[in-house]
Amino acid sequence: MRDINQFTITDAVKKTFETEQGSRFEQLLHGLLDHLHDYTREHQVTHEEWMGVLNFLYDCGQISTPERHEFILLSDVLGFSALVDMINTKGGATEGSNLGPFYLDEAPRKQLGSDLSDDRDGVCILVHGKITDTLHNPLPGAVIDTWQADAAGTYPIQEQEQGQDKYDLRGVFEADEQGRFYYTTVLPKPYTVPYDGPVGRLLRAGNRHAWRPAHLHYIVRAPGMNAITTEVFFENMEYIDNDAVFGVRKSLIAKVSPAKDVAALGYALDKTPDAVCAFDFVLAPEG
Amino acid sequence: MRDINQFTITDAVKKTFETEQGSRFEQLLHGLLDHLHDYTREHQVTHEEWMGVLNFLYDCGQISTPERHEFILLSDVLGFSALVDMINTKGGATEGSNLGPFYLDEAPRKQLGSDLSDDRDGVCILVHGKITDTLHNPLPGAVIDTWQADAAGTYPIQEQEQGQDKYDLRGVFEADEQGRFYYTTVLPKPYTVPYDGPVGRLLRAGNRHAWRPAHLHYIVRAPGMNAITTEVFFENMEYIDNDAVFGVRKSLIAKVSPAKDVAALGYALDKTPDAVCAFDFVLAPEG
Numbered sequence: 284m285r286d287i288n289q290f291t292i293t294d295a296v297k298k299t300f301e302t303e304q305g306s307r308f309e310q311l312l313h314g315l316l317d318h319l320h321d322y323t324r325e326h327q328v329t330h331e332e333w334m335g336v337l338n339f340l341y342d343c344g345q346i347s348t349p350e351r352h353e354f355i356l357l358s359d360v361l362g363f364s365a366l367v368d369m370i371n372t373k374g375g376a377t378e379g380s381n382l383g384p385f386y387l388d389e390a391p392r393k394q395l396g397s398d399l400s401d402d403r404d405g406v407c408i409l410v411h412g413k414i415t416d417t418l419h420n421p422l423p424g425a426v427i428d429t430w431q432a433d434a435a436g437t438y439p440i441q442e443q444e445q446g447q448d449k450y451d452l453r454g455v456f457e458a459d460e461q462g463r464f465y466y467t468t469v470l471p472k473p474y475t476v477p478y479d480g481p482v483g484r485l486l487r488a489g490n491r492h493a494w495r496p497a498h499l500h501y502i503v504r505a506p507g508m509n510a511i512t513t514e515v516f517f518e519n520m521e522y523i524d525n526d527a528v529f530g531v532r533k534s535l536i537a538k539v540s541p542a543k544d545v546a547a548l549g550y551a552l553d554k555t556p557d558a559v560c561a562f563d564f565v566l567a568p569e570g
Numbered sequence: 571m572r573d574i575n576q577f578t579i580t581d582a583v584k585k586t587f588e589t590e591q592g593s594r595f596e597q598l599l600h601g602l603l604d605h606l607h608d609y610t611r612e613h614q615v616t617h618e619e620w621m622g623v624l625n626f627l628y629d630c631g632q633i634s635t636p637e638r639h640e641f642i643l644l645s646d647v648l649g650f651s652a653l654v655d656m657i658n659t660k661g662g663a664t665e666g667s668n669l670g671p672f673y674l675d676e677a678p679r680k681q682l683g684s685d686l687s688d689d690r691d692g693v694c695i696l697v698h699g700k701i702t703d704t705l706h707n708p709l710p711g712a713v714i715d716t717w718q719a720d721a722a723g724t725y726p727i728q729e730q731e732q733g734q735d736k737y738d739l740r741g742v743f744e745a746d747e748q749g750r751f752y753y754t755t756v757l758p759k760p761y762t763v764p765y766d767g768p769v770g771r772l773l774r775a776g777n778r779h780a781w782r783p784a785h786l787h788y789i790v791r792a793p794g795m796n797a798i799t800t801e802v803f804f805e806n807m808e809y810i811d812n813d814a815v816f817g818v819r820k821s822l823i824a825k826v827s828p829a830k831d832v833a834a835l836g837y838a839l840d841k842t843p844d845a846v847c848a849f850d851f852v853l854a855p856e857g
Contacts, residue, residue: 292816314613315609324653
């Protein structure tokens, strides 16, 4: 190893790892070493620049807590989270999109037709649609887990100190025998990702904003099907074409229309909506 | 941006950064995005694998303190620190090697010929050599800053709680009018890099050890010359050919010989050495 130079060191480093030949761990490790060593050579990275990278990661680590994962945020604003979502979307299924930092296990079960808004101010929308497989067969008993911001762009979990209940604006619904789901809620507003830390410094250094367009979060599951984690956005709304975390896909944009013919849908609703947003989810079979 | 897919997202992310065209920041940022997005695509990285990477970085951040920079350690064991040293070594100059985590500003000034060991047990070695420019001209007044482990492989700074002085086994010497330096000290022993954290988990996952061969650390400076940060290793000693952080270069390995003809060197020494280690440093001019 005393003979290594800048062109042979990459193989030397790989060889020190006694990984199972051809294993996934080996592939991922070797690929990362190849790409990042090439990067370092191609750009003739200096000591100061490299320490800048390492200290940036250090700072990301120092601001992180169990409630704030700055490395997920970094992955989001650099498009990695979106790229991983795109790569892992199954053919024919609804496209995946960011999980985001506000998901909570064990959101409350709600009845179809109930209202999620807990009387919050804002536009009351009916959100409804069907959950099917890729051959358009309805999936009765599919489960839809949703969470969202309010009409000020805030998640209740962010304002627990102001007395908000972190389980507000969340709910788990079971689709009916036709695979339908329906509930009313408040139309959410855009908000910024946290920009008071190292990732915010990076955004400012590149003259980038921190805004996300308004959206609803979903995890949809059904027995024997691949679960999907995704988001639904709203046509013509602010930041729809420049989401700070690259979550928007054309197929995930829903129309919001005035609630004219809601009665004809035949839903039993707890609250009368001002507007309607329809969106169908498609799940692909496992394996 | 709603039309992005896994092949167009990389350019879309680059375009959101309004960086100065052709600036170093833009080059480094775009290069990193190109390489790491390619990596993600080539290996079809899954959500679980990507979260594994992000959580590994999170863990590195959580164990880091002002005294422990786990990201530097990660850079070391993956060969990045060595690669950056190699890339930035100036033609004709002594090769660079790891700074390591134990450097201290303001180590005590010592007289040539003094002993660094503070009466520690072990083999007493005379370390001596010349500091020249790349044309072999001596550099009188060059300054050599050294620090090292003891004969148990421990740096005094690691045992401050056991009453050790963190400035022990360190010294700053000024070369004489012939560019010579000379001092006695204790022959250091191999030691392990910290492996009780996430980087240790990575090493174990790849069946790698955490040992470094014994070495002396140096920063050498002279007016008008590029300073070098490097290490000197000892021929035939343990781990010399499998340093956990890839610091060894053939040109940085010195011989350790019995101290037979020390008197002929004409040095005034505070202590009589058992062995001699000779090493010359070469500095390249600035710019």
